[in-house]
Amino acid sequence: MKKIIEVKNLSKSYKNLKAIDDLSFDVYEGEILGLLGPNGSGKSTTINSILNLLEFEKGTIKIFGKIMKPDAYDIKRDIGVIFQEVAVFEELTVYENIDYFCGLYVSDKLLRKSYVEDAINLVGLKEFTKFYPKQLSGGLLRRLNIACGIAHKPKLIFLDEPTVAVDPQSRNNILDGIKKLRDDGATIVYTTHYMEEVEMICDRIIILDKGKILAEGTTDELKSLAKLEEKITLEVKKISSKVVDEIKTFKTVDSVIQNGNNLVITYKKGKDNLGELTSFLHSKKVTYSKIFSERPTLNDVFLELTGKDLRD
Template sequence: MSFVQIKDVVKKYSHQISVDHLNLTIQEGEIFGLLGPNGAGKSTTIKMLSGLLKIDQGEMIVDGLSVAKDMLEVKRKIGLVPQELAIFETLTARENVTFFARLYGLSGKLLKERVEEALAFVGLSDRARDKPNSFSGGMKRRLNIACAIMHHPKLIIMDEPTVGIDPQSRNHILDSVRSLNRMGSTIIYTSHYMEEVSAISSRVGIMDHGHLIACGTQEELRSKVAQDNKVVLQVAHLKDEAVKELREHPRIKQVTVQDQLIELLVGSSQAYLQDILFILAKYDVKIQSLTQVEPDLEALFLSLTGRTLRD
């Protein structure tokens, strides 16, 4: 069943189009990963869907309700975890969650139950009386989530919820996303960490220049670049001239260098392997190991956009 429908949506800033006739359907009960380089239109789309920005053209529907016409009712169904922390440093953790619970109309016994439930869910019950100014970055992110879920939203939108936190907190948040989904929430999840989206998403959409350029399960998306492969080389005595010539090769789509490790996205690893080896030998670059890797979500992204996720 379609839970979120985005139909021919346009958003302009002055003369610049941020979202350009976007069409997207998200099914009830799925975790939908939304990817795109900076400026692709992801955040603008999320802001329109959550009622923070006006839709210039087109229509957005959540659970059968129009975002434009039934704004208040739609907001009751949504929990938004913004990229920028939306918490008050001078209030305790419990007071923060209580504040947002009251905004959603909760009161009395139900309010108290939901606040304690949300704090327990994110693992902050023992810090409920403390203020966020004493919290780590990961704890603040978890409090941000508690403030967004205490009203049991049917749709949870998470915009970069793990930015700048430690691996343990990141794993806790990813586990929380899975738990919320099992409890019945549909989730839209954006991240600059490709491995996160790959780990939790049932379907993935890729945006670029305001358009949805690919959408489907990871298996469906990988099939789109089945002809592409990644070649990983561990080398010695790497020279800038060799890297430059590899990048200028017409059939090598991407060259990434880290210390003495080279990763290349090529149209056909077999067909162009000889060219790669010839270029490296030409500059006396010694190959210590060579691995061919089947395309993954990152390779798909690079192939479709020609850019890294943080470009």
């Protein structure tokens, strides 16, 4: 597959703090790469360094096979960026804002008009074209922010936490829009805190912390890294402590937690854990009203890899 971005040995410090530590990764054509990490993990710094907005100490960055430099205008022409902060002019209407930013890339007026209209339709702002940013809700503002970054139909798009503080309806609209951009051929680098978003839209994920890559792969590949394999929760009417202790001795069981009538059993590995458990309960004449099994989520993997300590 064609490499769109090649990052090699990238390092960047803020005074004594190492923000990115010898980072290397590639982004392939047509994929949505999720950059996942807690606050201060180096996600935004990585994007800003790739875009050459920040000076970095070490490393090389290639985009579309060419070295990225601040004046690499031929590369920049095919890049779209949506930053965390809403980057629009308060003094311009929705239409004018999109037209302004699109005009920095596309000089042909007719072509630009159609591009701007496409962007407005993509983010669903058709009814708000004459509104000023101050008149828009948080979700609409975020959508405007995205429209301004993608109106010129870039081949490579950076989205830095575009759904922060957005209501579920707007979030779905935004995520659908991102998938459509990928389906139209764009390559996307997507940073976020939201695991469900990553699971929903990303083809590949990089988990970053303290400027280093902790894990890299598809959602399933990352989930397979988790020590935890399965979690079974059951609601019982009555269960003796002897039976609970027996469950704890199962070969693949990691822990059993009893909380009133609820029993939560976690498994390290193993096949057909649910079948084995139900047969055992049946043999012990334990009746249960509910039983369900859960696979580990990306969130579990994320917390396992990055730890549960609070971040800034």
